[in-house]
Amino acid sequence: DGGITQSPKYLFRKEGQNVTLSCEQNLNHDAMYWYRQDPGQGLRLIYYSQIVNDFQKGDIAEGYSVSREKKESFPLTVTSAQKNPTAFYLCASSWFRGDEQYFGPGTRLTVT
Amino acid sequence: AQSVSQHNHHVILSEAASLELGCNYSYGGTVNLFWYVQYPGQHLQLLLKYFSGDPLVKGIKGFEAEFIKSKFSFNLRKPSVQWSDTAEYFCAVRGISGGGADGLTFGKGTHLIIQP
Numbered sequence: 763d764g765g766i767t768q769s770p771k772y773l774f775r776k777e778g779q780n781v782t783l784s785c786e787q788n789l790n791h792d793a794m795y796w797y798r799q800d801p802g803q804g805l806r807l808i809y810y811s812q813i814v815n816d817f818q819k820g821d822i823a824e825g826y827s828v829s830r831e832k833k834e835s836f837p838l839t840v841t842s843a844q845k846n847p848t849a850f851y852l853c854a855s856s857w858f859r860g861d862e863q864y865f866g867p868g869t870r871l872t873v874t
Numbered sequence: 875a876q877s878v879s880q881h882n883h884h885v886i887l888s889e890a891a892s893l894e895l896g897c898n899y900s901y902g903g904t905v906n907l908f909w910y911v912q913y914p915g916q917h918l919q920l921l922l923k924y925f926s927g928d929p930l931v932k933g934i935k936g937f938e939a940e941f942i943k944s945k946f947s948f949n950l951r952k953p954s955v956q957w958s959d960t961a962e963y964f965c966a967v968r969g970i971s972g973g974g975a976d977g978l979t980f981g982k983g984t985h986l987i988i989q990p
Contacts, residue, residue, distance in 0.1 A: 795977070802883060804964060804982035805918075820977075852918065859977050862908065865918040 765789065766866035768853050773871045775847075783838045783869045785853035794836035795854040795863065798822060805852065811836055812859050840871065847873045876901040876969040880981035887955055888989050895950040895984050897939075897965035907948040908966040908978065909939055918964070924948065935959070960988045 766787045775781045787794065793812050797805040807820030811830040825844025830836055836855075840847045850870050854863040881896035899905060909921040922933025929941040939950045948965060965981040 797980075802982060804880075805980040807977065810977060854918075862920055862923060863978060865910075867917050 766853055766855055766864060768851075768866040768869050770869060771867065773869055775871070775873050777873055778842045779873075780839055780841050781847075781871065781873075783840065783851055783853075783871070785836045785838065785866060787834055787836075787853075787855045787864075787866075789855055789864060790833070791855035791857055791864070792833070793856045793859045793861070794830070795856075796820075796826070796828065796836070796838045797852040797854065799850040799852055799868070808838065808851075810859065840873075847871060876905070876967050876979045878965050878967050878979055878981035880963075880965050880984050882984050883982065884985045884987070886987045886989065889957055890954050893950070893952040893955045893959070893986070895963055895965075895986070897948045897950065897981060898946050899948065899965075899967040900946065901967060901969040904970040906968040906970065907939075907941060908968075909933065909937070909948075909950050910964045910966060910980075912962040912964070912983075913958075914961065921950070921963070955986075955988050957988045957990050959986060961986055 769784045795810045796808040799805050806822050808826050809828040811817035814833050817828050817830050827839045852868045853866040856863045877900045879898045907924045910918050911921045912918045922931050924931045924941045932938045937952050941948050963984045966978045968978050
């Protein structure tokens with residue numbers, strides 16, 4: 763089955779620790795995205811990548827980092843610099859930037 | 875820059891009622907428009923999209939949306955809702971300029987609850 767996988771579904775971390783969220787797609791899409799979803803805030807773009815070894819900051823990139831070493835993988839690291847990291851994180855991909863996006867199931871991160 | 879406004883954050887309806895969820899966007903040029911739905915515990919998925927042509931777009935599960943360019947609107951409608959339509963609905967816009975398409979910008983979502 764083609765699709766996007768995110769792991770784990772739930773993640774718990776202590777404050778001050780970096781944590782990496784996984785996103786893998788087998789749709790052969792060039793573009794990949796990371797969003798943060800908070801109640802009443804909709805989806806806010808953290809980072810996106812249009813091609814391997816290239817990525818751009820979105821609207822709320824501070825405290826996050828990404829890499830795109832392989833076409834199918836776009837991991838997101840939530841660093842200790844992120845002031846409010848507890849949220850639901852969604853990964854998406856598309857053929858190109860601006861095209862219809864396909865979403866993964868999300869990872870709910872709780873930092874205490 | 876493009877932006878999207880969804881008028882209602884929470885909507886509660888009874889089964890068989892008619893539904894209309896408002897979506898207005900801000901962008902001066904050509905746009906592509908999308909409605910996504912997030913059912914409880916499921917992936918965000920595409921409900922319907924408008925790129926060009928007939929401004930009345932039909933999507934999955936009996937949903938439709940009408941693009942009214944003069945009003946910068948793309949409202950979602952369904953004549954008779956079911957309990958299974960309970961979900962979060964997101965409107966999204968993509969602006970298209972001479973330099974290429976921008977990314978999608980999402981509204982804040984409307985949480986729809988259908989009471990049996």
